[in-house]
Amino acid sequence: MIKVIDLFAGCGGLTEGFMQTGKYQEVAAVEWLVPQVNTLRNRLKTKWNETDADDRVMHFDIQREQELFEGWNDEKFGQGKGLDYFVNKSSGIDMIIGGPPCQAYSVAGRVRDENGMKEDYRNYLFEHYLSVVDRYKPKFFIFENVPGILSATPNGTPITKLIKDGFDSIGYEITDDLKAALVNAADYGVPQNRNRIIILGVNKKLVPEYKKILDDFYNVILPKYKCDHVVTVREAIGDLPKCMPYFDEEHHSKRKSHDTPECSVSMHVPRYSNLRDMDTFRILEEDIASGERKYDSKAISKLYEEKIGSKSPIHRYHVLEPDEPSTTIIAHLYKDGNRFIHYDPTQQRTITPREAARLQSFPDDFEFVGSRGNAYQMIGNAVPPLLANAIAKAILELWEEV
Incomplete structure (x- = not known):
């Protein structure tokens, strides 16, 4: 040894x-x-x-x-x-x-x-x-x-x-x-x-x-x-159960935007997203799923301005391409997941810690000890x-x- x-x-x-x-x-x-x-x-x-x-x-x-x-x-x-x-x-x-x-x-x-x-x-x-x-x-x-x-x-x-x-x-x-x-x-x-x-x-x-x-x-x-x-991203995370969105005020008042599906792996729990962000995710996800691809970085910046009401020097949203490898998973994920939006328009969300872990090639039986934010951070920093x-x-x- x-x-x-x-x-x-x-x-x-x-x-x-x-x-x-x-x-x-x-x-x-x-x-x-x-x-x-x-x-x-x-x-x-x-x-x-x-x-x-x-x-x-x-x-x-x-x-x-x-x-x-x-x-x-x-x-x-x-x-x-x-x-x-x-x-x-x-x-x-x-x-x-x-x-x-x-x-x-x-x-x-x-x-x-x-x-x-x-x-x-x-x-x-x-x-x-x-x-x-x-x-x-x-x-x-x-x-x-x-x-x-x-x-x-x-x-x-x-x-x-x-x-x-x-x-x-x-x-x-x-x-x-x-x-x-x-x-x-x-x-x-x-x-x-x-x-x-x-x-x-x-x-x-x-x-x-x-x-x-x-x-x-x-x-x-x-x-x-x-x-x-x-x-590819789809091969890595496509078999995980869907986390379907809630649109009613009752769920959102409890900061719950998505269903947490029954799942054999841990940490497949989406973070909370408000209705405005969910709609932005949907627009961008549908753009890729439909093959239209009209949202280049300029159009994404314009969308951000419309939705948020302020300008951003960088476009803050990115949908993971399903049929390519992911972009680099980073520790910033613990702050927000807007550059790691799931590709499925029916889910309208960013990726879960387990999806991030799979994109980093961690085995499903690898348990992350701590909060969801802790998990995103340690996954993003890992080799x-x-x-x-x-x-x-x-x-x-x-x-x-x-």
Whole structure:
């Protein structure tokens, strides 16, 4: 078994894909948001029979490095044994996986922030990832992030240079051409166009042929796991029971806009939409279902103005195309779902957490612990398990090479 630590673990998308191979053991994971911690602990216990997951999935702030390594007793985070304890218990680790929160690297985040995210602490969370790698010296690491990392320059220096120089300084090689590390999850069976940077780091001391290993990973091994068939939104969510709309005042006065169908899976519960929004959804859904397609971005902006009574610089509505992969599922879903409208005109709604989870390739038995908003947020921030699984299998092949 290959022994792994998952940093910035979230609800466990990366972990899920790695565990599905049956070849990896999760020694420890670190995450600081409570619903995500509870979700990952629950999954490891109920699916993967990891009885001590409550200890090994650490609810802690990775920026407090000394305590992260040596243990803590804290009002906010309770008690924890620290990473050293679990790494020593397992006689070292082979690999570190994870991706620091990507908001500060995302182009959208930089556009929205008045300082272009220059002062966002999340620009430098990778330095704490680097510290963990340096302390435990695994053979490999996988560092996942958004394509915006290629253009982020928070203090005038490209973040890619900071990352490459940082890992080089502790004896790790990553690819010189990070554009070659760009993958689309849709190529790996995920029903969603989701471009991500997958950085493989190789310990130069333990793997003398590190250049060849990196070349093989990106050009030969990982591409082998691409799927011939692109999975569409309809294929992913079309079999789930319909959530039919209510139009009467009685339901709407209780903030209930849709029926919650009997369902064998959890979290297939739509959020509340008011009658005005439902009518907007219907207009746009019918436009796609009929094949008319008269609502381009200009027409959608005009519709928004008519319905809301104010202008918007961006069009705020998007219906998921039924016969294509979804657009990128994002954490913003916890605020509203207007850019993730279900394609069926009879339902007049945005997607449920379970539909979002399917579009992210989470199995139906994956339970999200927390509120519906918590679920949307953790699903949107996760690495799709099917993409993680392809990476995990590619690493297994590399392991045999070295």
